[in-house]
Amino acid sequence: MTEYVVRFLVGGAIVSAFAMLGDVLRPKSFAGLFGAAPSVALATLGIAVYRHGAGYAAMQSRSMMAGAIALAVYAVVVCHLLVRARLRALPASMLSLFAWLVVAFGLLALAGGQS
Incomplete structure (x- = not known):
């Protein structure tokens, strides 16, 4: 229970x-970008x-990096399926989930996996 309280407090401070x-930075869209994943990842790693x-x-940080790269591949594949193949959102996201899984687990296998 104490770990969750510490995670909440540290995560909130970093957020x-x-x-x-x-x-402070421009454009203002950076505020949302900086407010989410990096702060939670830093609190978790701490x-x-x-x-x-x-x-x-x-x-854990290697796993986070593999997940981030896989998410980027997922986003690119979704965009291509939506724009070029003119698929609807649900089929495009479901097909892209397969790409995410392949990339994420492939990177983890290349990095030596979880021990």
């Missing part, structure tokens, strides 16, 4: 810091280092 940074050590946090 606020990134939101202030995004408010707790992982504290509770499990640097090796565990390194493994």
Whole structure:
């Protein structure tokens, strides 16, 4: 229970810091970009280092990077299916989910997988 409270407090503080940074930068769309994933990832990695050590946090960060790359591939595939193949949103997203899974698990396999 304490871990969740710490994660909530640290995550909230980091979200606020990134939101202030995004408010200063131009264009304003950076505020939303900086307010979400980076702050949650930093809070999670900080707790992982504290509770499990640097090796565990390194493994988690590799997983986060693989997921981010897979998400970028997913977004590109969805856009191509929507615009070029003129598919509707549901079939395009379902087909792209397969691409996301292949890329995510492929990158994890190349990186040595989870230990």
